[in-house]
Amino acid sequence: MTAISILDLVRVTENTDARVALDNARDLAAYAEKWGYRRFWVAEHHNMPGIASAATSVVIGHIAAGSKTIRVGAGGIMLPNHAPLIIAEQFGTLARLFPGRIDLGLGRAPGTDPLTVRALRRQPAAADTFPQDVVELQSYFAPAQAGQRIQAVPAAGTNVPLWILGSSTYGAYLAAELGLPYAFASHFAPEQLLSALEIYRSHFKPSQQLDRPYAMVGVNVVAAETDREAKRLATTQQMSFANLARGARQLSQPPIDDIETYWSPREKAQATSMLARSVVGSPETVRAGLKALIDETAADELMIVSDIYDHALRLRSFEIIADTQNADARRQLCPET
Incomplete structure (x- = not known):
């Protein structure tokens, strides 16, 4: 699990x-x-x-x-x-x-x-x-x-316990050499995720802390009752990434109805590339998206970011995420259910 x-x-x-x-x-x-x-x-x-x-x-x-x-x-x-x-x-x-x-x-x-x-x-x-x-x-x-x-x-x-963090293959080689767990920052730098994981696992040397590779994968998840509402809530993070492209350091902004009115084509391209591994949607959409990510990466652990403006809605997002993963775990333990 x-x-x-x-x-x-x-x-x-x-x-x-x-x-x-x-x-x-x-x-x-x-x-x-x-x-x-x-x-x-x-x-x-x-x-x-x-x-x-x-x-x-x-x-x-x-x-x-x-x-x-x-x-x-x-x-x-x-x-x-x-x-x-x-x-x-x-x-x-x-x-x-x-x-x-x-x-x-x-x-x-x-x-x-x-x-x-x-x-x-x-x-x-x-x-x-x-x-x-x-x-x-x-x-x-x-x-x-x-x-x-x-x-x-x-x-x-x-x-x-120490972990090596990385957004490129450099950290993968180092974590493998030192025999430490490895966390890849695919929540903002997804491009080298799969190659970094392959390098880490294939070069891993057991250590006093860890006897086998242990890989954590970062992922943005915005969960809500419907896909439409989740996509709206996700505009807060999309605006933050657009602001980074502008060189602006702003406070977190409330969601908007149409993100296309906020960013330029260049900002959209940069933000979309950085957020490419995001999972945004209803409970079923989130369940399917995280299952696909786990199947693709064989991650031992997911490190989830849910960058939502309103605290109550952020709590609800994390509750939905946990519910989907706990339900999947129960199904693995008791397939007949």
Whole structure:
């Protein structure tokens, strides 16, 4: 059975503020664990007024404190923005506060624009040492050794599980080499999904953390009672991607009736390409779309984004998604039903 999880963008909308966005994320996580989702991740983005998860480890603590069993983590931390020691201290602290519930996904992109990269004091060549930084970070979570001069307190011995995130084949090779689980960002960069998964699985080397490949696939899903309503709700995300093409960083916008009135042909082409793996529709449409994706990719887990403006409708979308997947799981266990 393919597990389902949530990547939450912690969206600030035109009628909310950052505090409401953070509390909505916490509220969604509490519902998600009741609906059977395995994980709830947030991501590091900087200088984006519409996303409130820049201080990612702090946000994870807020969300984890409002839930009981669901795993909470980063999808991801952009490691070249930070010293591995600092990230180990932060996530080791989270692991002590919420034992057995913290994940740490790692990416090598800056997660922002070039000007903000300078403000972060990120060195231009920081991404070149990403593999070594991952190994260094991993060592800080291992039990402390006698005579060890540098320890990440209180991270030592927590063994926080690491994930490699990717939107190209680079991460697939690295995850395979290090024997780590791999999450592909097909919710915004779907082009190399299948080739990256093939590379990861064919080159995988077992490790202390993982004995066989484990692949997560990102997917945008907007679910509603009808296909028509879901397509309307999906215009919020379509406008966000059109805004990216314009170089505009705006708050999340309410859905509109006709997306063609909003974007130019160039913006439509770019957004459509980035959102090509989206599943939008009624419960039956969503069930069929996710089944097709699972059949095509053999994903061990789906990381689902449901970028909907209204919080209540977003909750309903995730509830529908969970219902469709739970029903499929029951059918697999009891085919006669």
